[in-house]
Amino acid sequence: MARPRPEEFNKVKTVAMNRRARFDYAIEDVFEAGIVLQGTEVKSLRFGDGSITESYAEVKGEEIWLVNSNIPEFSHGNRYNHEPKRPRKLLLKQREIAKMQGAVNRQGMTLVPLSVYFNERGKAKVELALAKGRKAPDKREYVKERDWKKEQGRLLRERG
Template identity: 60%
Template sequence: MMAEKKKKELPRKVVADNRRARFDYDIGEVFEAGIALKGTEVKALRTGKATIHESYAGGKNGELWLFNSYVPEYLEANRFNHEPRRPRKLLMHKRQIHKLTVAVEREGMTVVPLKIYFNEQGRAKVEVALAKGRKAHDKREAVKERDWNRDKARLMRDRG
């Protein structure tokens, strides 16, 4: 009998993280979406210099697109390079896309990307969330609550 080869599983490599989104929005339901990329975009993403802090997702013609995300040009590619801020198609099931677009239209919610990462199979994925924007006083309240929880944990740790 031949010994079975075990696939070398790669850990989830986060390429871009939108930490600001958790502060600016109340995050609701989170979805995982594939992303349609060109060859040079994949190589540029692997360098880890992409940013999604100002990007958002929106529906267009029954499809979901990621707008204003920045994937830098791949330096080793010459004339076949990609445009850094082009809209990128998100790959999701139709039911999920419909759910997101209805929530955006009816409830005034926003679809924000939380992170871009490569999964175990090496495919680029985007974690998007249905979110509701916070007002300035909500942000201050969230900061107070976070600081209080941090102080509370510190006190509990020091006592026992």
């Protein structure tokens, strides 16, 4: 029997976060994926550059690609620099890819990157979520619930 995965992945250095994703989408499942990078992309990420705010992942055949993520050119890259918005291949197990492909095709879910980070071994990883889009009333309900939980915590702290 497989060992259960931890809720939080081991994030040593977070490079980019998609903070808007948790508001715009109802997140169902979270996966950790490796990302195929070129040398100057890794250097640029280590300096803390990079953005995934407008990016998404898509299934092409038996592979998953991260589309529209921006990793700016490395300042000292010269002619070996990379293209900033090129699609990048994500590394996942076949079972995970099949699960994502089924959810996207059958249930109309979306693959949303939540963060890009380096793990304790120094490898660049992407936290990828299977999510369903929220409509405006759902977003209002989410904000109401979040505010109530904050208020509830405040009241409990005041009363001891």
